[in-house]
Amino acid sequence: MSKGKIKNQFDIQDPREQYPKPPFPKQPQPRPGLTHEMDPKPDHGEESYQGTGRLKGRKALVTGGDSGIGRATAIAYAREGADVAINYLPEEEENGKQVIKLIEEAGQKAVAIPGDVSKEAFCKEMVDKAASELGGLDILVSNSGRQTAVDDIAELTTEQYENTFKVNAFAQFWICKAALPHMKPGASIIITSSIQAFNPSPNLLDYAQTKACNVAFTKALSKQVMNKGIRVNSVAPGPFWTPLQPSGGQPQEKIEEFGSTTPYGRPGQPAEIAPAYVMLASQEASYMTGEVVGVTGGKMPY
Ligand code: NAD
Numbered sequence: 055m056s057k058g059k060i061k062n063q064f065d066i067q068d069p070r071e072q073y074p075k076p077p078f079p080k081q082p083q084p085r086p087g088l089t090h091e092m093d094p095k096p097d098h099g100e101e102s103y104q105g106t107g108r109l110k111g112r113k114a115l116v117t118g119g120d121s122g123i124g125r126a127t128a129i130a131y132a133r134e135g136a137d138v139a140i141n142y143l144p145e146e147e148e149n150g151k152q153v154i155k156l157i158e159e160a161g162q163k164a165v166a167i168p169g170d171v172s173k174e175a176f177c178k179e180m181v182d183k184a185a186s187e188l189g190g191l192d193i194l195v196s197n198s199g200r201q202t203a204v205d206d207i208a209e210l211t212t213e214q215y216e217n218t219f220k221v222n223a224f225a226q227f228w229i230c231k232a233a234l235p236h237m238k239p240g241a242s243i244i245i246t247s248s249i250q251a252f253n254p255s256p257n258l259l260d261y262a263q264t265k266a267c268n269v270a271f272t273k274a275l276s277k278q279v280m281n282k283g284i285r286v287n288s289v290a291p292g293p294f295w296t297p298l299q300p301s302g303g304q305p306q307e308k309i310e311e312f313g314s315t316t317p318y319g320r321p322g323q324p325a326e327i328a329p330a331y332v333m334l335a336s337q338e339a340s341y342m343t344g345e346v347v348g349v350t351g352g353k354m355p356y
């Protein structure tokens with residue numbers, strides 16, 4: 055969906071003009087949201103991402119790999135030479151299938167593991183299945199997330215508060231705990247946090263707290279597992295054009311102007327963040343652990 059005709063992600067162009075800017079149409083859809091329902095269509099690098107063998111032979115699990123940031127990461131990993139397992143919710147099967155096809159078209163093994171990460175037993179089952187079907191686990195991208203905007207604390211229910219923490223914070227603990235026994239020196243864990251950890255919006259009280267949890271978890275776990283030669287880092291996105299936002303993550307009037315508060319005046323596209331996940335997964339980032347890499351369109355929250 056890039057505006058200019060780019061051949062691949064290395065082509066030089068003006069980043070201000072690279073992708074659509076607001077206003078965008080209102081486009082409510084039920085959670086968890088589907089990527090093909092979005093207008094304009096997000097760019098996950100389907101047409102453009104060109105691999106250079108940076109993850110050759112690696113085995114990766116990407117949660118939330120059907121759409122948005124996880125989908126762009128799964129595509130990039132496969133084109134960099136990794137076999138990839140993706141997790142998503144059963145309601146997202148259509149998006150999941152598209153990603154499985156893209157991984158296979160890159161000549162790599164693809165494994166689909168649909169299921170709900172808010173359940174501890176499923177998290178362990180998912181990780182064990184990924185490791186057994188892929189024949190190991192070198193890269194874990196803990197990326198699934200849930201975001202529901204509520205303006206007033208008086209309207210924020212305990213049920214929502216719990217669900218947000220289950221998916222965004224507890225699942226990370228369960229998934230990483232299950233993944234570490236499969237990992238060898240050189241393995242990499244990447245956790246999707248958010249600009250919200252540092253500069254929270256008033257209507258994302260529960261969500262912003264879970265994203266701060268993600269940052270503290272990254273830093274503490276990185277110190278705990280460096281003695282095993284395993285790196286743990288986080289990517290903190292600014293506003294990205296994904297189904298998370300129109301499916302309840304933002305009120306519809308905010309969708310119309312989504313990304314306008316960045317110096318670029320536009321949201322990021324998933325294809326623009328996947329390279330950060332590639333770098334952190336690859337051996338090129340051998341001296342990086344406990345880091346939070348911001349990809350925020352210049353919002354600079356920290
Ligand atoms: P997305 O909707 O495309 O991806 C989120 C995915 O989470 C969904 O596809 C779904 O598969 C998964 N998910 C949600 N609940 C689940 C559950 N109970 N069980 C299993 N999977 C579940 O949106 P995205 O923006 O690509 O989100 C990816 C990550 O990026 C999230 O952690 C989100 O918090 C974070 N993030 C997004 C933005 C943004 O502006 N889009 C900004 C900062 C951080």
Ligand code: MG
Nearest residue numbers: 087120121146
């Ligand atoms: Mg999805």
